[in-house]
Amino acid sequence: MPTPPLILLVSGSLRAGSSNAAVLGTAQAVAPSWIRTRLYEGLGALPHFNPDDDRDPLPAPVASLRAAVEEADAVLICTPEYAGTLPGSFKNLLDWTVGGTEICDKPVAWVTAAAPGRGQGAEATLRLVLGYTGAAVVESACARIPVAPQIVGEDGLITDPDVREQIGKVLALLAEGAAAVSRSE
Numbered sequence: 490m491p492t493p494p495l496i497l498l499v500s501g502s503l504r505a506g507s508s509n510a511a512v513l514g515t516a517q518a519v520a521p522s523w524i525r526t527r528l529y530e531g532l533g534a535l536p537h538f539n540p541d542d543d544r545d546p547l548p549a550p551v552a553s554l555r556a557a558v559e560e561a562d563a564v565l566i567c568t569p570e571y572a573g574t575l576p577g578s579f580k581n582l583l584d585w586t587v588g589g590t591e592i593c594d595k596p597v598a599w600v601t602a603a604a605p606g607r608g609q610g611a612e613a614t615l616r617l618v619l620g621y622t623g624a625a626v627v628e629s630a631c632a633r634i635p636v637a638p639q640i641v642g643e644d645g646l647i648t649d650p651d652v653r654e655q656i657g658k659v660l661a662l663l664a665e666g667a668a669a670v671s672r673s674e
């Protein structure tokens with residue numbers, strides 16, 4: 490029996506009670522048994538990107554980030570938009586991936602949790618920056634799933650069954666996309 494694919498879940502928000510973190514926590518909760526998920530929790534510990542530090546020995550949080558990306562079969566990103574673009578802390582994470590090879594050709598998708606008509610700046614920047622990193626965007630798995638605060642329970646997970654189902658579908662599409670990429674290699 491093959492090992493289930495591992496999807497790394499990366500939130501672009503550091504906020505307690507984040508709607509983006511709710512999407513990813515819910516992804517962990519609804520993941521079918523044939524998909525493994527791992528939540529990346531090191532965003533706040535990453536140092537400011539400095540090319541001078543992008544050499545061995547890497548800062549420990551950067552080494553952990555790169556190892557987590559390397560070990561994953563695919564990456565699912567859920568990030569808010571700040572001031573028309575990505576949050577600085579999350580752009581910092583992406584900058585740290587540029588100097589490594591781990592994200593090259595890695596299947597990646599994103600979920601936009603913003604309300605309809607919002608969040609396009611973050612999506613556009615994410616697509617642009619992922620292009621520079623060489624990540625393989627799995628278009629079929631990228632989705633807009635608005636998450637209003639009312640559908641997030643006290644445990645930080647999404648309660649709406651339709652939204653939970655949509656998040657499960659994203660995971661399945663990303664895992665299938667990752668399998669297709671690995672078959673074509």
Ligand SMILES: Cc1cc2nc3c(=O)[nH]c(=O)nc-3n(C[C@H](O)[C@H](O)[C@H](O)COP(=O)(O)O)c2cc1C
Nearest residue numbers: 502504507508509510569570571572573574607608
């Ligand atoms: C400083 C700041 C700037 C923001 N700028 C934008 C923006 O330009 N466009 C947008 O659609 N939402 C913007 N928002 C709203 C956030 O994207 C929104 O609150 C989102 O739900 C935050 O994600 P989180 O719940 O995961 O923390 C901004 C929020 C903050 C705090």
